[in-house]
Amino acid sequence: MSSSNGTMGVGAGGGGGGSDSRFFTTQKKGEMHELRLELHSTDRNVKVDAVKKVIASMTVGKDVSSLFTDVLNCVQTGNIELKKLVYLYLINYAKSQPELTLLAVNTFVKDANDPNPLIRALAVRTMGCIRVDRITEYLCEPLGRALRDEDPDPLAFGDFKRIGIVRLLYVRKTAAVCVAKLYDIAPDLVQERGFIETLHDLISDSNPSVVANGVAALSEISETSGRDVMRINASVLQKLLAALNECTEWGQVFILDSLAKYTPAEAREAEGIIERVTPRLQHANSAVVMSAVKVILSYMDVMAGGRGGGGDGAAESIRALTRKLAPPLVTLLNSEPEIQYVALRNINLIVQKRPSILENEIKVFFCKYNDPIYVKMEKLEIIIKLVNERNVDQVLLELKEYATEVDVDFVRKSVSAIGRCAVKLERAAERCIGVLLELIQTKVNYVVQESVIVIKDIFRRYPNRYESIIATLCDNLDTLDEPQAKASMIWIIGEYAERIDNADELLDTFLETFEEEDPAVQLQLLTATVKCFLKNPEETQDMVQKVLDLATEESDNPDLRDRGFIYWRLLSTDPEAAKLVVLGDKPVIEDDTFRLEPNLLNVLVGQIATLSSIYHKPPEAFVVRANRGPTGGDDLGLGDVGEEIEEGDEEEDYEDENDVNGGGGSGGGDLLDMGGLSVNGNAAAPTGPVAGDMFSLSSPAAAAVDPAALMSKVCAPEKSGGIELWAGFRQVGGSVVMELDVRNVSSNVPVSNLAIQLNKNSFGLSPANQQIICNPPVPLGGSGRQSVVLVVNPNMLVQVPDGQPASPQIQVAIKNITTGLVFYFAANFSLDALFSADGALERAAFIESWKSIDDKKELYGTVGDLPPHSTDIDQVAAKFKMHRIFLIARRPVPNAEGQEVAYFSMRTTTGMVFMAELTFKKGVHAAKVCIKTEHVAYGGLAKRTIESMKALGVALYEEVAAIESGVVCSFVEAEAFAAMRCSIIIRSGLTAGNVPEGL
């Protein structure tokens, strides 16, 4: 039944001479002149060809704007093809050269009154595409007429009268779209001329296509203006439902989408509309189907909520509807892969919201070999969502099959899916492990690594049940070269150290390369060694000492150091308590990879068939933009500043999964909050001076003066002849000060006279005075604080290499003049010590700079688990102000209830300006941070500064409570949890009565 066009296409290609492709031939010199002559030719065919040549040149990217008047000349023609081509040219150049378009005004006005409705429609349509004020003025008149246009074509009645077909009014249909265009250019004009009311009239039009375009125009204006100009009421609703049956597929989508935004008053109304919408599920166009699904799903909630809290009747209707939804969704999987992909992303949400819809359809989600990879990956997700004890055997066979395919990403995801089946279905876990062991036998590198990662999750889900396979895993130790897999294996070794004969040897081999390992692996090594030590102290004492030294002395990774210190103190204080903490029960995990939090899920289900449903992000994530409508005043003048909160990437999906599954990669992030915490823990230890909770809000004394510095231990006594040094940075009276706590731990000679020198650093800091006189001298067992004033010296500045973040590290050399001993240490600089008091930008300047900085230079972050007072912008701003971070503006996020954005600026004394955007959401104890700066290299430091300030507002116990009540999934978190408990024990056991205020 193929059309005979096939031969024509070939004929055209071969014919050459007569086809349009000849216009693409390269042009010679003098071509423009030749073209111009042709445009003025009296022969119509020559003219048409000339305009085609012009458009062909336009397409290949040549500038043919010089021919504007010549082309425009051709518009005076009765030939509609020529007219269309000229208009095509006009639209193209109207955007770049609006002033030239003015020359065409007369033509437009004339054509808008042409007796031929095609030409009238063409003129109105084209004028709407040209954004020139003068043209806009002329547009209103013909547009008003066009909206009420009646085609004076008696033929229209011809054949159709008999079966009662009404006339489709081509011009009105075009005019409806044009109102939306005009609103884009001149919203006031649309209001003034009453075009919105006219659009409302069009909704009652006899012709469904006119209705559909009217609906589309009204919806767009509603969105643009932020006001509901659609105003669906009972009568509008009936008209929309009537038009739904008749109009084109695209019109049906527009109507369904506006229905989805309407909330039925009560259950019966919802049911009534659903009944009218249900036949759309049978449409051949997938967009219509998906929009219908969206209406039905969102009205279902109304049905369930109605009838006195959802009676049996409602429940029955919902069940019936649920059954109706499955076939159309399954049918979408017979479409083109692109459609399948979008459908699958939506099905993913639907399955989470209403699992019953597709519970019996798992087989349609089995992957075909030639499905594109993006379809396969999505199908796998759905398979996991639908797997149950009845079908798990079949699913495992499939997954095993997939694990032998060629595509590495797909194979890995399939292996990981097997693990997720095990975590989800207890009774199938053993079979899953069997399959994984078979896969490990293939010795394919990435299959083995992925298997180890998921087996770790299975162990966490079912502790002490499948240790028998550990031997097999250990055989494959050499294969592991990816951090995640290594970390997982090390975790297993640590956890089951007592069952593995040579656990200590195995760990020891890893320790040899400790310094080169990824931080995730280092953290696991540390924990595993400590576990091993607690289980078998005699043999592993040296090893644990070695790893603690490595973690606390050699590493510059704060997470590792902090965890090292905690373990160290714990072990040296009370090994029994350490056992309780480190070997304590861990929270049981669930498979919640990709499972969306219920509130977000509800939001997203309401957004089915939109971009949100593909990216699984709420609509606000795509747009934070003030409305431009005539009434949508933008109160802070920041309207165009906020763009996106979050960057999305199609690859993100796959990465997410790794994070959640293994957790290895996210270790840094999870423990960042811990950083502040354990420092506080140290500060509270009896030997240390109370550093004061300078960041806490309940410290008025600190608020009045410059904030105090956050001290950390930088130098151990064994390196420096018995002197322990703690350092921190702050600003005093406008100058940068390094606070130095000198603690004489074991030096018989009191510390009295030191000389200090700084290495070149990223901030150009050097001491104003190299000599430090301790007065009084610090005797054995005593301590004293010194302030070293630092000045910025350009000669001391290290240029940060392009594209790399600046190091916060400042290397310090100190000579004890009395003993002659020189020692070195490094301290991390906190950028806020450099912030100057004049860091508040003018609002206008802020907007200007914000706009001028490329989005690529943005840095994002999230601060989680904030205590309630840290989500109050007033309090945050007050606290920030102490640190010379100034609030510039704040405003609610449009279209997102409860969200508020605050903009801050800060300037360093060296002239670097940072701008920050913090987004808070009511009821969510987290904030998004976005930093913009020209000094990209330092952006990360600024971000960390802000983040740390917020994290430090956290009360320790609150945070523990939050973690304990929540489900802890990632194993990094689980360890963090243990570490947290440990620090409490230190505090409560050793410093009872010495808890600083504010905690």
Add this chain to the structure above:
Amino acid sequence: MIQSLFILSPTGEVLVERHFRSILTSRTICDIFWTRASESLNHHGGVSTVGSNPFPLYDSVPPVMEVPDVTTDGGANARGGGTLYLFHVLRHGLTYLAACPPCIGGSFEVQPLLVIEFLHKIADTFVLYFGDPADESAVKDNFSTAYQLLEEMVDHGWPLTTEPNALTDLIRPPTVLAKIQQAMTGGSSSILSDALPKGTVSNMPWRKAGVTHPNNEIYIDIVEEIDAILSVNGSVISSDVSGSIQAQSNLSGVPDLLLTFNDPTLIDSCSFHPCVRYTRFEKDKVVSFVPPDGSFELMRYRLRRMNGDNQLSNLAMVNFPIQVIPRVSYGKFAERPGGRGDVVGRISLSITARSISSLIFSSSRKGPLVVEDVTVIIPFPKFVRTANLNVTHGRVIYDEAGKIAKWMIGKLDEKTRPQLNGSMVLEEGGEETMASSYASGEEQPPLFVNWKILLASVSGLNVSGLSVTGEHYKPYKGVRNITKSGIFQIRCY
């Protein structure tokens, strides 16, 4: 909605460019798209999954892509960066690329399926106008028609008129006669009608007015496609039957048709062409419609299932009319000194047709079972350099670049038993690739088999009546069943 539309050639060159909003999207986004797309070139180990596509094109990029908006429009609409969403569809080597903002000045969010469906519609329309395949040269040959079609199909970034009947009324498809005229005179013949076509004044946008045919006839094909995955020993891993009713209508005037089925309960779920009156089907299980002129897909359907477990009812597909037994293995068969990397792959295939009880033949059918258009497609793994294949029936072509063999058998009855035998030579170092890979043999991708049986049905669904009202003539009516392969794959291990 859609901000800009680009059509890119197989080499990434812009063939058509249209902007529907006030912003001129920079062409740079095409480059960004192309770079990203090229990264996933041949994701499937050299086997292009885009059907018969001869171009080594990307085929594994998700159809939606988030890219930075690089448009620097100096005008009032200058936007300080941001994001654009690119939707794309690949057809006949051409990339149909739509750029959509997440929000233009606050306007409503794009609906991904609408954009993708629409891009497919554009490609379909090009096929209708420029012939199949509507590839690079076809679009170049007809670029001004292409522009004019787009003009009618989109306004303000919204899909508008896409019904073939309505479009052909507004813009005449290039006809053979016009082509000849054009070639002779060297001039352009107008392809546009000068007056408002009558079709557009109907509220049946799918049908043009005033259609006359010297012979009034309508043909209905009930096509059932079997998708299946078979294991190496022939057992069914999954199978699925989907049906469609294809129609070719050459009827004058405004005929109102009513199609009835012998057993409508066989249909489980279906989707219809816009011309079908849904409510009527809901109520009476009959298909009532005024057809478009020309060929179109009337409906698609899926078959009812017996129980909840996905098994097809009376046709628990344990048997197929065609059976393929593949034997593929890789390894060192001829261990000779210095003969490394010589013959390390062997393949043999046998294919047979067989009558199966689950196939329901039309009463008009006579003679033994004949399976038509039988083709076997054998993709080889990357490490294979070349294959020497011999067949007893039909002919076989090996495409070295694509590493794909195509064995065209043609007609197959129960008596003929075609065989394919051959050996594969590996790439330099391919042996290591293979060895480091799975246990031998497991690298071989599945085979695909295409076949077709006329006048046979899996479901037994048939048309029991087709009546025409509203016109006085008696049309010629033809109805037939076809059963064919959909994606029919056979695993090799």
